[in-house]
Amino acid sequence: MTDVTDRVVGEAPGGLVHPRNGPSDNVPHGLVRPVVEQSRQRSRRASLALRTLLPAAAVSLWWGLTGSGVIRGDVLASPTSTWNEFVFLLMHQDLLGDIGVSAARAGIGLLIGGGLGLLLGLIVGLFALGEEVFDSSLQMLRTLPYPAFIFLFIVWFGIGETAKVLLIALACLTPMYLNVSNGVRNVDRRVVEAARTFGLRGWRLVRQVVFPLALPSILNGLRFAAGISVVALVFAETIAASQGIGYLVTQASSFNNTPELVCCIIIYALLGIGADVLVRILERVTMPWRRHLAVR
Amino acid sequence: MTSTLVDAPAVVVRDVTKTFGTRDVLSDLNLTVGRGEFVALLGASGSGKTTLLRILLGLEGISQGDVFVPEVRTTVFQEPRLVVSMKVWRNVIIGQPRQLSTRERAVTALREVGLEGHADAWPGTLSGGEAQRVALARALVREPQLLLLDEPFAALDALTRLKMQALVADLCARHKPGVLLVTHDVEEAVLLADRVFVLKEGRISLNVAVDLPRPRRVGGQEFDALRDRLLGELGVTSV
Numbered sequence: 001m002t003d004v005t006d007r008v009v010g011e012a013p014g015g016l017v018h019p020r021n022g023p024s025d026n027v028p029h030g031l032v033r034p035v036v037e038q039s040r041q042r043s044r045r046a047s048l049a050l051r052t053l054l055p056a057a058a059v060s061l062w063w064g065l066t067g068s069g070v071i072r073g074d075v076l077a078s079p080t081s082t083w084n085e086f087v088f089l090l091m092h093q094d095l096l097g098d099i100g101v102s103a104a105r106a107g108i109g110l111l112i113g114g115g116l117g118l119l120l121g122l123i124v125g126l127f128a129l130g131e132e133v134f135d136s137s138l139q140m141l142r143t144l145p146y147p148a149f150i151f152l153f154i155v156w157f158g159i160g161e162t163a164k165v166l167l168i169a170l171a172c173l174t175p176m177y178l179n180v181s182n183g184v185r186n187v188d189r190r191v192v193e194a195a196r197t198f199g200l201r202g203w204r205l206v207r208q209v210v211f212p213l214a215l216p217s218i219l220n221g222l223r224f225a226a227g228i229s230v231v232a233l234v235f236a237e238t239i240a241a242s243q244g245i246g247y248l249v250t251q252a253s254s255f256n257n258t259p260e261l262v263c264c265i266i267i268y269a270l271l272g273i274g275a276d277v278l279v280r281i282l283e284r285v286t287m288p289w290r291r292h293l294a295v296r
Numbered sequence: 297m298t299s300t301l302v303d304a305p306a307v308v309v310r311d312v313t314k315t316f317g318t319r320d321v322l323s324d325l326n327l328t329v330g331r332g333e334f335v336a337l338l339g340a341s342g343s344g345k346t347t348l349l350r351i352l353l354g355l356e357g358i359s360q361g362d363v364f365v366p367e368v369r370t371t372v373f374q375e376p377r378l379v380v381s382m383k384v385w386r387n388v389i390i391g392q393p394r395q396l397s398t399r400e401r402a403v404t405a406l407r408e409v410g411l412e413g414h415a416d417a418w419p420g421t422l423s424g425g426e427a428q429r430v431a432l433a434r435a436l437v438r439e440p441q442l443l444l445l446d447e448p449f450a451a452l453d454a455l456t457r458l459k460m461q462a463l464v465a466d467l468c469a470r471h472k473p474g475v476l477l478v479t480h481d482v483e484e485a486v487l488l489a490d491r492v493f494v495l496k497e498g499r500i501s502l503n504v505a506v507d508l509p510r511p512r513r514v515g516g517q518e519f520d521a522l523r524d525r526l527l528g529e530l531g532v533t534s535v
Contacts, residue, residue, distance in 0.1 A: 028308045030441075031364035034354035 077259035082266070085259035089248070099267060102233060102244040105161070106271065109168025110229040114222060117173045121180025121221070125214070126206065135181070142174040147235045154240060164236035171232035175224035183217020184210060216290070219283050226275035234268060245271075304331045305364075306442045306474025307352060312361035314347055314498075321347045323498040325361070331441065332472040336485035339495035340530055345478045348495070349446050352476065366441035366474070370434075372448040376427035378419040378434075385415040388434045405437035406430070408467060425456035432464065436471060443468070445477040449484065461487060465511070482526045486519060487512050494529045502529045 027033075042050070059079065065071045066078035073081065089095040120138065123130035149170060153163035187210050195209045211218075237246015245264050252260035283290075307329035314322040321344040329335045339345040350356040352365050378387045385402035392401075399415070406412045409429040419427060428448060435443055445464070449457045465488055468475050479485055485492050486506055494502040504525070508518055527533070 028305050028364050031305065031308060031366055034352060034363060034365050036354050036357040 074256065074258060077262045081259040082262045085257075086263050089260070089263065093248075095248075098244050098248055099271075102237065102246070103271060105164055105236070105244065106168060106229040106233045106275070109165045109232065110172050110225055110275075112165065113169030113172030113229075114176045114225045116169070117176025117221065117225065118180050118218065120173075121177045121182075121218075122184055122206065122211075124177075124181040125184025126210070131181075138174065138177055142178065146171045146232060150236060150239050159240040163240070164233075167236045168229050168232040171228045172225040175228055176221040179217045179221025179224065180214065183214035183221070186217070187213040212287075215287055219279060219286070222282070223276060223279045226279055227272055230268060230272045230275060233271075305329060306331045306333065306366055307476060308362075308364040309348070309352075310362040310364075312351070312363060313359045314344070314351065314356070315359045320498055322351075322358075325495075325499055327493065327500055329442070329474045329476055331474055334468055334475040334477070334488060334490045336477045336479060336489035336492045337495055338479060338482060338485050338492060338526060338530060340480065343495045344498045345495050346446060349444055349476065349478050352442075352444055368438055368440050369442035369444060370436075370438045370440040371444040371446065372428070372431050372435050374447045374450050376419070376424075376431040378427055378430060380419050382419070383415070384411070384417050384419060384422070384430055387419060387430060388437055390434065392438070401437060402433075405433040408436065409433045409463065423456075425452055425460060428452060428460060429463070432460075432467070436467060439471070440473045443473040443475045445475065445479075447479050448477075449481070450479075462511075464488065469510075482523050482530070483514050485526070486522055487514060492526060494526060496529070502526070 062076075063079050066073065066076055067080075077085070086095070120130075120134055124134050124138075125131075146167065150163065150167050153166050157163045157166070191213065192205070192209060195205055200208060234246060234249075237244045238249055239246075241247040241250070245267055248260060249264045251257075252264065305328050307327065309325055309327040312322055312325045313320060325344075325348070327348075337345050337348070347356060349371075351358055351363055352369070353371055378384075379390065382390065385399055385406065388402040388405050389397045403412050403415050406415055409432050411426060411429055411433065414422065414426065414430075419430070422430065428451075432448070448464070449460050452460060461484060468488075477485070477488060486508070489506055491503065491505050493500050496502075504522070506522065508516075508522075512519070
């Protein structure tokens, strides 16, 4: 990219033009230099710095308020005590085991719910019959508050893993379904038509053309679902668990252990970010044709 | 016929070089378009003609040299590029200052391209030729001193293209903007332009005035001679 900023002084009223037009510049009468509007390319480091700006500000605010005593330790734990609690949990309470259990629940729930959402989304997006059969029911399901189901699931399946995983699956189903069906419906009909005339039909048409073209929406759905899976995880674990981060939360709240509570919240946040990063990586890997297509 | 109005130009390009990576797309390019002059810019694919147009529009910067354009300049792209969520008349006055954004102005411009009856249509319901005429009305409503045309007829069918070319010739003769038409259609260039530039390897390799009387028709001895000369310059000899 060319740097032309030395020409740009400001915008004139009524147009995008009006750079420095000094008399010594030899500018033809009545003309101006075109002003180039360019998105500035930021370096990777500058970009990373901007991304961490707000989280860093939040942490320092937290540090400042708790460290100076404006907020008491039993209301909100300071970063230092949270860190100490973290190290303690890691050393003596099998924190990694709990994280593993929680991540596995979220992951399995996401796999089941997301997979089902993907399947239903494809069916509804591809076939008018599918839409007529499934769409209204799924739209209804979407508006139900999924946390309410946990009690029903406990009655049905007991307080074991099944109830928790099912709740997470249920929560992941609708965002995946909505995005997939929408994405499939919006696939360029002309390309599908062309592929048909070249003899591509049935499952091969779906796999080679429809699926890749709907992939942006599908991955968007996966991203939503992954985020929701962590939220549902919190619900499921807080209600009934004997292991996992939610179990630690319940334990900590009954002892008013704010450092442990803050610690657990941060771990949930990290799980959420982790899921998001995974999907982003998936986007880069599975859609090489889209790498430089961002409209900014 | 105006051939050169160097004292009152609409475009001045001085020693412009544009580099992408290590490749010079334009190298030391010089070019002037007069006020009210219709200039066609011919060139093979990759000769840099679209790059030049994008520079004049301010969509692309330059690596060296100097470029000057009038304040009011508009463009018609190869595709209509209408906003599908706006009625036709709103598309015509898109981005205009509030006091100029009247339906009346839009309809007047639409009348000029013969589409005043479609003012309330959605862009999605128009044919390709109609949509391109809306794009032309959108460009002319701004009363530009410079009109940049980026192969505006390329996506049209042959019959619509003929009508559009006549419409553009007529409207440009009436409004007298400076026009830079980028095309690779030699006959179109000779039909419409006061002057034809051939762009080759990032420079103007040929600059001819077209002194044929208007209105012009394809064919005739002079027309063919000029067409063959331009085709020869573009490296097409056996036509």
